[in-house]
Amino acid sequence: MKDLFFSLPEAVVVGNGEFPSHEIPLQVLDSSSLVICCDGGANSYIESGRTPQFIIGDGDSLSTDNRTRFADRFLHSSDQETNDQTKAVRYLHSKGIRRIAIVAATGKREDHTLGNISLLQEYLHMGMEVTMLTDYGFFVAVRGTQTFKSFAGQQVSVFGLQTQGMRSQGLKYSLYDFTAWWQGTLNEAEGKEFTIFTEGEYLVYRTYQKKDSNLL
């Protein structure tokens, strides 16, 4: 497996979004010893030839066939206050698991994409260490001054969430306390690592590849 710039997770959550097609989220998924599917995500996961260990949700998005076939591993949760992604994360948290990956969280309804990404901050508050992997890159939610692995030319976006005095070292454009999401996008790593200095919380997105203007 490529150098992924993050520790391999103890478990992977498969969300309700677009099932991954990029090799990196697929490799993370297939190298995990524990996979839990949100019920909308289970159908695609099963169609891809894989077998879920657990499926969580209220079951309304699971096909009748899969509901019967995987009844023994279905964790029913009809809590209307959270989405299926959060139910999966809370389940893993209750089992003492902290370092997880989430795949298939983006790529369909954009309001779900925004919601799922922003929930990374809630998981940070729970003490979870979450990497959300998409077909283009990966998000982490972090707090305070941190150094991130990178490569020269890696595309980086930083989404501040009430930061104070944010600045950076090793990024092409300097950071500041953003007041809109777009202000931290389109940055680039200069070398093998970069550091973000701040007291607040923020999301960092890094792409798998250098900028390819014809593709991205």
Place this chain on the structure above:
Amino acid sequence: MKDLFFSLPEAVVVGNGEFPSHEIPLQVLDSSSLVICCDGGANSYIESGRTPQFIIGDGDSLSTDNRTRFADRFLHSSDQETNDQTKAVRYLHSKGIRRIAIVAATGKREDHTLGNISLLQEYLHMGMEVTMLTDYGFFVAVRGTQTFKSFAGQQVSVFGLQTQGMRSQGLKYSLYDFTAWWQGTLNEAEGKEFTIFTEGEYLVYRTYQKKDSNLL
């Protein structure tokens, strides 16, 4: 054309994201008398058999063939402080155009998706009336108390941007002053319209269809 719940635009911007496949953004695109493509979006637009009236950007995402073929309608802008979507919006604004649609703004790199959506607030500040249409629904950025057309069962998400005293009428779950993006997601219209009361600015996302748990 279906009742789209918004006024037809004076112009359409084609972004650098995934080219639309849903009939509604395609119909809006094809019924517009003025279409301007961001340079990364022009390739897909041209490949789909359409001819752009204008292409804007720094040209680095346009194929060599298209750069030669459409040199007469290429508006070169190498401003590093804005993205191509904003360049297109500013160009239309400079021509006195205010009511526009944006398509192909989402669906590839998620940091671009977040940035493009959040820029709707900047365009609101410019006095633009923008609808961003995706393959699943549409976003608008608005200010203050507003009534929105809807249909019973329409999925609605509201993203507050420094709102004060936000509440609603006609939505399944009541709104409040959100502190995280996910808090306003997964709502639903109860009938033909809903009203949001607030003094601040916010984004509203409405789906084209009722919830179909197998698809969404």
